[in-house]
Amino acid sequence: MARRAGAAACGACGLGRARGHLERAVAQLEAARLAWGLWADDIRQLAEQHLGISDLLDERVLDDPGYGRALDIGGPVGKAVTAAVAALRAAGGGEDCGGVCPCTAVKAQIGSPHP
Numbered sequence: 181m182a183r184r185a186g187a188a189a190c191g192a193c194g195l196g197r198a199r200g201h202l203e204r205a206v207a208q209l210e211a212a213r214l215a216w217g218l219w220a221d222d223i224r225q226l227a228e229q230h231l232g233i234s235d236l237l238d239e240r241v242l243d244d245p246g247y248g249r250a251l252d253i254g255g256p257v258g259k260a261v262t263a264a265v266a267a268l269r270a271a272g273g274g275e276d277c278g279g280v281c282p283c284t285a286v287k288a289q290i291g292s293p294h295p
Contacts (some may be wrong), residue, residue, distance in 0.1 A: 195271060195283045204267040209261045216257050223250040 227244035228234070241247055 199271045206264045222249040
């Protein structure tokens, strides 16, 4: 990645470190969402067994309180992934920064003497 004269390399500042944390958080939250989905599917299968349901399209399983709780957990998990991805986009930088840290523009805008 080429570096523009007088500009900090992308990721060499506090914003870059924060982006690194966000990138790892997104990966971990995606893994959590996948693990939740697998667990919720196990709970669905147990509910189907308990109710004696063999038809995958039988919606009576949705009335099972255990499966309902498992589904309720999925909403916040999905929102956490969405929020972390949005924060990562808002932080800018990464491959989209063209080699110049986004904080350089902020520092220039506020008149900071530090590049």
